[in-house]
Amino acid sequence: xxxxxxxxxxxxxxxxxxxxxxxxxxxxxxxxxxxxxxxxxxxxxxxxxxxxxxxxxxxxxxxxxxxxxxxxxxxxxxxxxxxxxxxxxxxxxxxxxxxxxxxxxxxxxxxxxxxxxxxxxxxxxxxxxxxxxxxxxxxxxxxxxxxxxxxxxxxxxxxxxxxxxxx
Amino acid sequence: xxxxxxxxxxxxxxxxxxxxxxxxxxxxxxxxxxxxxxxxxxxxxxxxxxxxxxxxxxxxxxxxxxxxxxxxxxxxxxxxxxxxxxxxxxxxxxxxxxxxxxxxxxxxxxxxxxxxxxxxxxxxxxxxxxxxxxxxxxxxxxxxxxxxxxxxxxxxxxxxxxxxxxxxxxxxxxxxxxxx
Numbered sequence: 001x002x003x004x005x006x007x008x009x010x011x012x013x014x015x016x017x018x019x020x021x022x023x024x025x026x027x028x029x030x031x032x033x034x035x036x037x038x039x040x041x042x043x044x045x046x047x048x049x050x051x052x053x054x055x056x057x058x059x060x061x062x063x064x065x066x067x068x069x070x071x072x073x074x075x076x077x078x079x080x081x082x083x084x085x086x087x088x089x090x091x092x093x094x095x096x097x098x099x100x101x102x103x104x105x106x107x108x109x110x111x112x113x114x115x116x117x118x119x120x121x122x123x124x125x126x127x128x129x130x131x132x133x134x135x136x137x138x139x140x141x142x143x144x145x146x147x148x149x150x151x152x153x154x155x156x157x158x159x160x161x162x163x164x165x166x167x
Numbered sequence: 168x169x170x171x172x173x174x175x176x177x178x179x180x181x182x183x184x185x186x187x188x189x190x191x192x193x194x195x196x197x198x199x200x201x202x203x204x205x206x207x208x209x210x211x212x213x214x215x216x217x218x219x220x221x222x223x224x225x226x227x228x229x230x231x232x233x234x235x236x237x238x239x240x241x242x243x244x245x246x247x248x249x250x251x252x253x254x255x256x257x258x259x260x261x262x263x264x265x266x267x268x269x270x271x272x273x274x275x276x277x278x279x280x281x282x283x284x285x286x287x288x289x290x291x292x293x294x295x296x297x298x299x300x301x302x303x304x305x306x307x308x309x310x311x312x313x314x315x316x317x318x319x320x321x322x323x324x325x326x327x328x329x330x331x332x333x334x335x336x337x338x339x340x341x342x343x344x345x346x347x
Contacts, residue, residue: 137288138253145287153285160285 003084004053006031012053017043023091032089040077040092041102047079047088048107055079055088061104061114063122064091065147071095073147075124077104094124103128121146174200191329198242198268199324200230202317205241205265207258209248212275212307216247219310229317238264243320244297249277250290262297263346267332270320271299274313276306298340 009031014021020043023034035043047055059078066072071093080087092101103126104111115126116135123144126132134141143150177196179188204226208216220226220234235241238261250258262271273293276282279302281291293299300323303316331337341347 136253141287143287159280159291 004081004086006086009053009086009088012050013043013047016046030087030089032091034091034093037092037094037101040090041104041106043090044077044079044104044107053081054083055081057082058104058108058110058114059087061111061118063118063124063146065122067148069093073099073122073124075101075118099123100125100127102126105129120144123147191327192325194329195325195327199321202229202231202243202270202320202324203233203235203241204231204243204245204272205235205238205261207244207246207261209250209254210277212247212278215307215310216245216274216313219313224310224314226314226317229314229321231317238262239266241265242269242324244269244271245274246271246278246293247274249282249284250293251288252290253288255290255296258293259296268324268327270301270323271297272301272303272316272320273299274303274316275308276304279304282306296344298344 006026006029010021010024010033013033017035017039020035020039021033023032025032047053057080059080060076061078062076064074064076066074073096074091074093077090077092078087079090094101099122101124103115105115105126106128112130113135115124115129116132118124119126119129119132120134120136121144133139137145174196176186177188177192179186179192181187206213206216208214218224226232231243238244242265244262244265246258262269271293273279277284277289278293279299281289283306285291290296301316301319303312305312308316338347
């Protein structure tokens with residue numbers, strides 16, 4: 001366990017963002033909450049620069065897709081305070097027709113590739129990103145493969161039927 | 168008699184001090200016992216190929232001692248492992264840079280058909296972008312299977328006619344891949 005408990009952490013965040021923090025939970029002891037898109041950069045800046053918390057390390061930026069929800073695409077930020085050895089997970093959900101996020105590259109240069117990957121697989125457009133293009137898939141791909149919009153296998157394929165393999 | 172085994176001479180006319188046979192048989196013999204492979208290894212099959220190259224299995228016995236990591240003097244492109252769609256153009260460029268005559272060997276399930284990676288990002292067999300001569304099944308194939316595939320290639324090389332690369336069928340095959 002870190003030097004700061006989750007309660008203290010949540011208190012110091014709520015002191016500044018009382019109205020914005022929702023859906024607080026602690027899965028596996030990791031403080032997790034949701035916040036609006038307008039406040040995310042402000043919150044990340046606060047967490048990084050606050051002299052007590054010092055969440056100076058951005059572990060990961062990724063996304064998640066819940067097709068049945070009203071706001072299906074969620075962008076997830078994992079921060080790690082190397083000083084206090086405590087982690088936090090922040091989620092921001094956006095509507096389907098408006099998958100835009102402000103970029104975190106203004107705070108961490110490491111966010112550059114993470115955001116490119118998130119754009120590559122989920123189609124989240126990070127406004128203000130210096131070089132937003134695909135990073136892992138081929139450039140001419142038109143889909144975002146990690147979204148739950150596609151069948152797991154093309155039902156019309158015949159080239160991998162069992163009888164070709166003596167099964 | 169010694170234990171040294173020598174390759175049999177091709178069929179021909181033998182006499183005192185001379186031996187006559189057709190040029191393509193001699194060329195095939197020479198080419199097949201000095202194939203220079205270009206190993207294009209991406210994953211586990213590449214490791215298995217390293218075992219094939221190492222002393223226990225010793226691919227060098229077949230005249231393939233010099234692995235060319237440049238397409239410049241290579242005869243045989245050995246594709247081993249998963250080829251993703253992003254790697255496809257690179258593999259194609261390597262193939263295009265090889266001089267004729269050239270042969271292609273697809274080793275393992277991934278290179279032959281995409282294998283277990285039935286995915287949007289993986290090429291479902293390298294024969295979608297370049298012509299293939301021999302496929303080695305297995306996941307990964309044992310070194311014995313690689314040697315068998317290599318010997319199949321040698322058979323092809325030995326029996327290939329000298330003008331095969333100029334035939335309209337071959338040109339048509341290459342044209343179907345958009346080469347030249």
